[in-house]
Amino acid sequence: MTHSYFVTNGGLVFCDNLGFEEIDAGTFLKLLDADELVNPAITEADIKDKSHIDGLAIAILIVQLSWFTIQVVTRLANHLAVTLLCQWLNQTLCVR
Numbered sequence: 294m295t296h297s298y299f300v301t302n303g304g305l306v307f308c309d310n311l312g313f314e315e316i317d318a319g320t321f322l323k324l325l326d327a328d329e330l331v332n333p334a335i336t337e338a339d340i341k342d343k344s345h346i347d348g349l350a351i352a353i354l355i356v357q358l359s360w361f362t363i364q365v366v367t368r369l370a371n372h373l374a375v376t377l378l379c380q381w382l383n384q385t386l387c388v389r
Contacts, residue, residue, distance in 0.1 A: 295337045295340050295341065299340050300316070300321050301317070301318050303315045304340070305321060
């Protein structure tokens, strides 16, 4: 399953005389069937090792999500539009 996600997310690149090309799952299977591609020896541990995010990225994510949540709750509590679409819909419906 890990290898499937790796290929789907563009983790494999095909290299020939013309250059490099990112391959998707369908192209990967076609290349394997045509024996134009040697199955790379990439282990699941190698893939998982490259997919870790560091503590700084997690901290930034938590700050952004907290700020977004606070903004939405505050705007709803003050009966303000959360998005411009909500504001436009309220104005359109009130005009009629």
